[in-house]
Amino acid sequence: MTLKNSIYLIILIILSGCETPIPEDVVSIKGLNIWVDEHEVTAFEFERFKHQFDIRIASDSTTGWWYSLDSLRWEKSSMATHLKPNSMVGSDSLSPAVQVSWDDACSYCNALNGRLPTVDEWEKMTQGEYIPGNIWEGFFPFKDEGKDGFSAVSSPVKSFSPNSNGLYDVHGNVWEWTSSKDAEGNFFVKSGSFLSDYNSGGFLPDYELALSHDSLRVDLGFRCVYNKEKH
Numbered sequence: 001m002t003l004k005n006s007i008y009l010i011i012l013i014i015l016s017g018c019e020t021p022i023p024e025d026v027v028s029i030k031g032l033n034i035w036v037d038e039h040e041v042t043a044f045e046f047e048r049f050k051h052q053f054d055i056r057i058a059s060d061s062t063t064g065w066w067y068s069l070d071s072l073r074w075e076k077s078s079m080a081t082h083l084k085p086n087s088m089v090g091s092d093s094l095s096p097a098v099q100v101s102w103d104d105a106c107s108y109c110n111a112l113n114g115r116l117p118t119v120d121e122w123e124k125m126t127q128g129e130y131i132p133g134n135i136w137e138g139f140f141p142f143k144d145e146g147k148d149g150f151s152a153v154s155s156p157v158k159s160f161s162p163n164s165n166g167l168y169d170v171h172g173n174v175w176e177w178t179s180s181k182d183a184e185g186n187f188f189v190k191s192g193s194f195l196s197d198y199n200s201g202g203f204l205p206d207y208e209l210a211l212s213h214d215s216l217r218v219d220l221g222f223r224c225v226y227n228k229e230k231h
């Protein structure tokens with residue numbers, strides 16, 4: 001984000017102050033003084049944010065990563081964006097936004113008077129329960145049997161049943177950034193993704209993975225939380 005756009009964003013937040021309504025499609029979490037996006041931020045929502053603030057995001061200038069079924073390897077692509085996650089096939093409006101860095105995810109949430117959840121909040125949001133979602137059914141990286149209806153691709157948000165808090169895709173579909181760091185300064189991601197298989201168990205509640213703030217991946221997105229006292 002440029003200095004000019006940063007100033008514009010700060011002015012907007014100051015002007016909006018406590019009067020800014022929270023976005024639609026949020027749920028209240030029992031025992032936590034926050035609202036949470038009920039689904040992963042979509043490609044459409046992220047594109048609208050990008051144009052509204054006229055910002056450059058990391059995927060405009062940095063190489064993203066996507067998993068190639070032809071080579072059975074992670075491949076780099078400077079053409080991969082949230083609208084074309086693997087650089088060739090576009091996403092539809094309800095696809096989760098991916099190829100989004102931690103910094104850009106923070107900018108999005110801050111623009112809506114929100115922030116990324118902490119790991120502690122995530123665990124309370126998901127309550128340690130496992131709700132089946134879009135995962136890799138088979139032995140990664142060879143074959144996703146796709147019994148859940150989606151083989152080696154993300155699914156439109158809300159394609160699976162929500163958890164008891166009303167949150168969708170908290171297990172699988174795409175990994176989601178948190179604001180909590182590990183000892184090396186990387187940020188924990190939660191949820192697992194459509195590339196997580198039973199062998200890795202990445203979609204299970206207690207799985208730990210932390211990534212560099214500038215990571216861009218075809219299976220990594222986010223959702224925001226909002227403090228109730230600010231609204």
Ligand SMILES: [Ca+2]
Nearest residue numbers: 134135148150
């Ligand atoms: Ca699947």
Ligand SMILES: [Ca+2]
Nearest residue numbers: 169172174191
């Ligand atoms: Ca997810």
